[in-house]
Amino acid sequence: MTRVAAIVMMVGVLGSPSATAGQDAPAPPNSGGALSRSIEAVRDGVLGVELSFLVPRGDFAPGHRVAIGYGVRGALGLGPRRIFNIGAAFRSVAHDSRKYRDTLEVKNMLRTLAVSGQFVAPFRYLRPYVGGSVGGAYMGTETLIEQCCDDEGDREWVLDDIRLAQIGPTTSARIGLLVDVWQSAGRGQPALSLDLGVEDHYGRSSTYQTGGNGPTIRTGTNHRVYSLGLSVRSR
Numbered sequence: 001m002t003r004v005a006a007i008v009m010m011v012g013v014l015g016s017p018s019a020t021a022g023q024d025a026p027a028p029p030n031s032g033g034a035l036s037r038s039i040e041a042v043r044d045g046v047l048g049v050e051l052s053f054l055v056p057r058g059d060f061a062p063g064h065r066v067a068i069g070y071g072v073r074g075a076l077g078l079g080p081r082r083i084f085n086i087g088a089a090f091r092s093v094a095h096d097s098r099k100y101r102d103t104l105e106v107k108n109m110l111r112t113l114a115v116s117g118q119f120v121a122p123f124r125y126l127r128p129y130v131g132g133s134v135g136g137a138y139m140g141t142e143t144l145i146e147q148c149c150d151d152e153g154d155r156e157w158v159l160d161d162i163r164l165a166q167i168g169p170t171t172s173a174r175i176g177l178l179v180d181v182w183q184s185a186g187r188g189q190p191a192l193s194l195d196l197g198v199e200d201h202y203g204r205s206s207t208y209q210t211g212g213n214g215p216t217i218r219t220g221t222n223h224r225v226y227s228l229g230l231s232v233r234s235r
Contacts, residue, residue: 044077046085048195050229051182054093054110057200059219061096061106061210069093071227079134089133091225103146105157106212110221111138112170112201120178127178127193133171137201139221140165141209147221163234164216166206173198180230195229 054067075087090113097107114135121128145162150156176197185192203221210217 003030026038044082044085044234046073046075046077046087046204046231046233048073048229048231050197050227052091052093053226054095055224055226056095057222057224059210060221060223061219063096065097067093067097069096069110069219073231075116075118077233083120083122084117085120086115086117089114089135093225096208096210096212101214106209106222107142107144107146108208109138109140109142109222112172114170114172116172116174118174123147123194125180127180129176129178131174131176133174134171136167137170137203138165138167139206139208141202164207164209168204168206170203172199172201190232190234193231193233195216195227195231197225197229199225199227201225 050071050073052069052071054069056062056067067094071089071091073087073089075085078084078086090111092109092111094107095107095110099105099110104182114134116133118129118131141163142159143163144157145160146155146157148155174197176195179194179196181192181194201221201223205218206221207216207218209215
């Protein structure tokens with residue numbers, strides 16, 4: 001009889017409102033706030049293209065013409081007002097190129113692929129920024145020849161030879177200015193900005209050919225890039 005009474009009392013305690021109050025209590029109102037803030041912090045994206053002008057520094061041999069190339073960059077905005085962004089950047093520049101007989105061209109190709117980061121001042125219309133990158137650099141002396149013909153009957157340039165190809169680490173430091181030139185109404189709509197930048201690159205020494213068919217030398221490859229670009233970002 002005593003055992004039956006004890007079981008009845010236990011059932012009564014477990015079924016009472018005070019015992020189940022903790023199970024039925026609503027979740028704290030801010031339990032999803034951290035997740036919402038994390039999603040909000042990475043909402044913005046940036047995609048940019050640029051025209052690049054390379055200027056050798058130190059003992060890096062200058063070419064006989066302006067070294068011109070292009071770059072592309074993609075990043076995600078982070079933090080309050082998206083003042084930080086992190087992404088990837090690629091650039092390709094032809095340095096010290098020379099043509100022969102209008103059918104052959106020799107040039108030193110310098111290409112970089114890096115992880116980049118920037119701090120952008122949270123201003124409207126004019127936004128200065130500072131940034132840097134860490135990644136890899138390729139340099140090689142490439143020969144292109146003009147051949148006839150492509151599928152449409154036009155002459156085309158094809159890669160014939162690569163010499164002295166080397167890959168090594170590279171770092172860079174960059175300053176620039178973003179100038180907003182167009183913005184659409186409404187959050188989440190794209191905005192277009194002019195991107196003016198100066199970036200110093202630091203790499204290891206490389207061996208390359210000068211002046212097309214000139215002497216082969218080994219020097220440092222530090223250089224400065226002046227860039228004029230356009231970037232599109234979500235808001």
